[in-house]
Amino acid sequence: MRIATANETYLADAALIQTRTQWAWMGVLTVALVAAPFVLNSYWLYLACLVAINVASATGLNILTGYTGLVSLGQGAFMAVGAYTVAWLDRNLGAPFLVNLFAGGLMAAAVGVFVGLPSLRVKGLYLAIATIGASLILHFVFLNWSSVTGGSRGMNVAPATFLGTPLTTYFQLYWVLVPVAALMVLGAANLFRTRIGRAFIAIRDRDISAEVLGIPLLRYKLLSFAISSFYAGVAGGLWAYFFRSVGPESFTLVESIFYLAAVIVGGMGSILGGIIGAAFMTLVPEILRFGVEAIAPYVNNAGTLLSPVRTVVFGALIILFLVFEPQGLAEIVQRIRRFFHLWPFRR
Amino acid sequence: MTKRTFMVLAASTALIAAAPAFAQDGEEIVLGGSLPLTGVFGFAGVAIEAGIQDYLKILNEDGGINGRKVRLAYEDTGYQVDQSVAVFNKLTSQNQNLHLYYGDSTAFSRTINPELERRGDILMAGASFATEINDPENFAPQFIAGPDYTEMYSILLEYIAKEKPGAKLVFVNSDSEFGRDPIESSTALAKELGLEVVEQIITPPGAVDVSTEVLKLRRSRPDYAIFHGYILAPLPEFMTQAKQLGLETKFMGTFWSMDSSIWDSVGEVADGFMGVMPYRYYYDEEEAPMLKRIREMRPTYQATGYMQGFLTAMLMGEAVKRTLDAGQELTAKNMKAALNTIEDFDTGGIIGVPISIPGNTVPVGRIYQYDASAKQMQPVSDWISLKE
Numbered sequence: 001m002r003i004a005t006a007n008e009t010y011l012a013d014a015a016l017i018q019t020r021t022q023w024a025w026m027g028v029l030t031v032a033l034v035a036a037p038f039v040l041n042s043y044w045l046y047l048a049c050l051v052a053i054n055v056a057s058a059t060g061l062n063i064l065t066g067y068t069g070l071v072s073l074g075q076g077a078f079m080a081v082g083a084y085t086v087a088w089l090d091r092n093l094g095a096p097f098l099v100n101l102f103a104g105g106l107m108a109a110a111v112g113v114f115v116g117l118p119s120l121r122v123k124g125l126y127l128a129i130a131t132i133g134a135s136l137i138l139h140f141v142f143l144n145w146s147s148v149t150g151g152s153r154g155m156n157v158a159p160a161t162f163l164g165t166p167l168t169t170y171f172q173l174y175w176v177l178v179p180v181a182a183l184m185v186l187g188a189a190n191l192f193r194t195r196i197g198r199a200f201i202a203i204r205d206r207d208i209s210a211e212v213l214g215i216p217l218l219r220y221k222l223l224s225f226a227i228s229s230f231y232a233g234v235a236g237g238l239w240a241y242f243f244r245s246v247g248p249e250s251f252t253l254v255e256s257i258f259y260l261a262a263v264i265v266g267g268m269g270s271i272l273g274g275i276i277g278a279a280f281m282t283l284v285p286e287i288l289r290f291g292v293e294a295i296a297p298y299v300n301n302a303g304t305l306l307s308p309v310r311t312v313v314f315g316a317l318i319i320l321f322l323v324f325e326p327q328g329l330a331e332i333v334q335r336i337r338r339f340f341h342l343w344p345f346r347r
Numbered sequence: 348m349t350k351r352t353f354m355v356l357a358a359s360t361a362l363i364a365a366a367p368a369f370a371q372d373g374e375e376i377v378l379g380g381s382l383p384l385t386g387v388f389g390f391a392g393v394a395i396e397a398g399i400q401d402y403l404k405i406l407n408e409d410g411g412i413n414g415r416k417v418r419l420a421y422e423d424t425g426y427q428v429d430q431s432v433a434v435f436n437k438l439t440s441q442n443q444n445l446h447l448y449y450g451d452s453t454a455f456s457r458t459i460n461p462e463l464e465r466r467g468d469i470l471m472a473g474a475s476f477a478t479e480i481n482d483p484e485n486f487a488p489q490f491i492a493g494p495d496y497t498e499m500y501s502i503l504l505e506y507i508a509k510e511k512p513g514a515k516l517v518f519v520n521s522d523s524e525f526g527r528d529p530i531e532s533s534t535a536l537a538k539e540l541g542l543e544v545v546e547q548i549i550t551p552p553g554a555v556d557v558s559t560e561v562l563k564l565r566r567s568r569p570d571y572a573i574f575h576g577y578i579l580a581p582l583p584e585f586m587t588q589a590k591q592l593g594l595e596t597k598f599m600g601t602f603w604s605m606d607s608s609i610w611d612s613v614g615e616v617a618d619g620f621m622g623v624m625p626y627r628y629y630y631d632e633e634e635a636p637m638l639k640r641i642r643e644m645r646p647t648y649q650a651t652g653y654m655q656g657f658l659t660a661m662l663m664g665e666a667v668k669r670t671l672d673a674g675q676e677l678t679a680k681n682m683k684a685a686l687n688t689i690e691d692f693d694t695g696g697i698i699g700v701p702i703s704i705p706g707n708t709v710p711v712g713r714i715y716q717y718d719a720s721a722k723q724m725q726p727v728s729d730w731i732s733l734k735e
C-alpha cells in the first residue's frame with residue numbers, strides 16, 4: 001500500500017489521478033507530447049505516430065485479454081476490418097476522417113461480437129485458436145471480395161483532411177494520431193472505474209463466481225470483444241490514414257502476436273502496461289538498428305544480422321518477461337515508484 | 348559609403364549568394380535502399396546490393412555524374428513492409444541529397460508512393476515488377492528496370508503463340524499478391540493470341556505437397572505450364588511428378604524463378620525449364636562490354652538480381668545525368684521526365700538490344716532455357732520487344 005494517499009471520500013478513492021506527483025508527471029508527459037513534433041526529426045516522428053497507433057490497439061487488446069481474461073489472436077484482423085472500412089468509406093462516400101474512423105471502429109466491433117460468440121463455450125487456448133480461425137476467414141474475405149476490398153492489390157487511401165488541409169506529413173499526422181490514442185487510453189482507464197469494467201475484471205478473476213454475483217457472462221464477454229475490437233478498428237483506421245494503403249498482407253497473424261506480446265511485455269491488466277508495452281515493442285527493433293549501425297565497422301555484413309537478431313530478440317523478450325517478470329514493465333515501473341515513495345527508507 | 352566599401356559589400360554578397368551553388372556542385376547524391384538481405388528474398392537482396400554497388404563504383408571511378416559522386420545508403424528489411432518504411436524514414440532523415448531509392452516489394456512500393464509524391468524529390472525503382480506500378484499517372488515517381496509481370500507473361504505468350512499456335516496452357520500462381528498479379532490480364536491476352544488457358548491453379552507460396560495440383564495438370568495435359576509468384580518451390584516437385592506421370596508439358600517461369608544458381612541443386616529434373624529474362628546472364632557469350640567489365644570485377648557467377656540492381660542503378664544514374672545536363676533541379680518530376688527521354692539506349696549488353704523507356708517499364712525480354720548438364724540458362728529466342 002502506498003503511504004500518504006489517505007482518501008476521505010469514495011470519489012477521491014476512485015479518482016483516476018490521486019496524488020500531486022501524478023498530476024505533475026501528467027503535466028510533464030503532456031508538455032513532452034506537445035513539444036515532441038517540434039523537436040523530433042521525421043524518422044522519430046514516424047516512430048512516435050506508429051507508437052500511438054500501436055498503443056491504441058494494444059490498449060484495446062488489454063481490455064479483452066488483460067482485464068476480461070479472454071485470449072485473442074485476432075487483433076490484427078480487427079484492425080484490418082477498421083482499415084478497410086475507412087478506405088472504402090473514404091473512397092466511396094468521402095466522409096470526414098473522424099466519421100470514417102468511428103465507422104471503422106463500429107464495423108470492427110460488430111465483427112468482434114461475432115467472433116466473440118464462441119467465448120461463452122470456450123476459453124484460453126481454444127478461444128485463441130477460434131480467433132485465429134476468424135482471422136483466416138477475414139483474410140480470405142479481404143483477398144477475394146475484390147469489388148469491395150480491391151482483392152490482392154488492396155486499396156489506396158486519400159490523405160485525411162482537417163479544415164481543408166490534407167494531413168500528409170508525419171508532423172501533421174502526429175496531431176491526429178496522438179490525441180486520438182490519448183483519448184482512447186483515457187477512455188479505457190475510465191472504463192475500469194465503471195460497473196462494466198468491474199464486471200470484466202470479475203469475469204477474468206473467476207467467471208463462475210461472476211455469474212453467481214449476477215453478471216450475465218455472454219453479454220459482458222461480447223461487450224468486451226466489442227470494445228476491444230472497436231479499439232482495434234479505430235487503430236486500423238489510423239493505420240490506413242498513416243500508411244495510406246491497405247492490402248490483405250498488411251495485417252497478418254504476426255501483427256496479432258505482436259499486440260499480444262506488447263500486452264504481455266507491458267503488463268496484462270494494466271493501462272500503463274499496454275502503453276509502455278506497445279511503445280517498447282515498437283522501439284526495440286529501432287534501437288537494435290542503431291546497435292547494428294554501431295558494430296558495423298567491426299563486423300562484416302552487420303546489416304544482414306539485423307533481421308534475424310530482431311526476430312530472436314522479439315521471441316526472447318516474450319519468454320524472459322513470462323518467466324522473470326510476468327507482470328511486465330508496468331510492475332517494474334510500480335517498483336520504481338514505490339522505491340522513490342519510500343526513499344530514503346527501505347522496506 | 349565609399350566606392351571601395353560598396354565593391355567589398357557587393358563582392359561578399361555575390362559570394363554568399365553563390366555559395367550554395369558551389370557547395371551543391373561537389374555534393375554527393377545518395378541512393379537509398381530498403382533491401383531484403385535476409386528472409387525469402389535474401390538471396391536476391393544480396394545480389395541486388397552487389398549490382399548497385401558495382402555500378403556506382405564504375406560510375407564514381409569515371410568521375411561520377413557531372414562531378415558528383417553517388418553513394419548507396421541501405422539497410423536490411425527482411426522483406427517486411429513495416430521495416431522497409433522505417434528504413435525509408437530513417438535514411439531520408441539522415442541523408443541529405445537522397446534523390447534515388449530502391450524498394451524491396453510491391454507492398455512497399457504502394458505504401459511509400461504517397462510519401463514519394465508528397466516529397467517530390469525522389470525517383471524510385473525496386474525489386475517489384477508489379478503490373479500496378481506500370482502506371483505513369485498513379486506511380487509517377489517510380490519505374491521498373493524491366494518489363495512488369497503482365498509484360499513478362501506477354502513475352503512468354505508471344506513466344507508460345509509462335510512456337511505452338513493454339514497451345515493449351517495452365518497458369519500456376521502462388522496465393523500471394525506477387526503471384527496473383529498477372530492472372531487476369533494474361534488470361535485475356537492468351538485468348539487474344541489464340542491460346543487456350545485450360546486450368547488455373549493457385550497454391551500457397553512455398554507449397555511442398557502438390558500432388559492434388561499435379562493431378563489437375565494430368566487431367567488437362569497442357570502444352571505449357573506457366574508458374575509465377577515463386578522463387579523455386581514447388582516447381583521442382585511439379586516437374587518431378589509430371590515427368591513420372593509421362594506428361595510432356597513444358598514448364599515456364601518469370602524473372603524471380605529464372606536465376607540459374609537456384610536450379611543447380613535441382614539436378615536433371617530442371618533440364619528444359621524455360622522462362623522470361625529481361626537481362627543477359629553473367630556467363631552469356633555474346634558481345635557485351637559491361638558484362639565483360641562485371642566479370643573482371645567479380646570472377647564468379649552473379650545472380651540475376653545482380654543484373655537487375657546494376658541496370659536499375661544505371662538507369663537512375665542516366666536520369667540524374669540528363670536532369671543535371673538540362674540544368675534542372677533533381678525533382679522526381681524532372682528525373683522521371685529525363686528517364687522517359689531514354690531512347691535506343693545502349694546498356695553495354697546488360698540487355699541485348701537498345702532500350703527505350705516510354706512509360707514506367709522497359710518492355711523487353713528474352714526466353715531462356717535451363718541446360719542441366721552445363722548448369723546454365725541458354726537463350727532460345729531473340730529479344731522480344733513489346734512496344735514494337
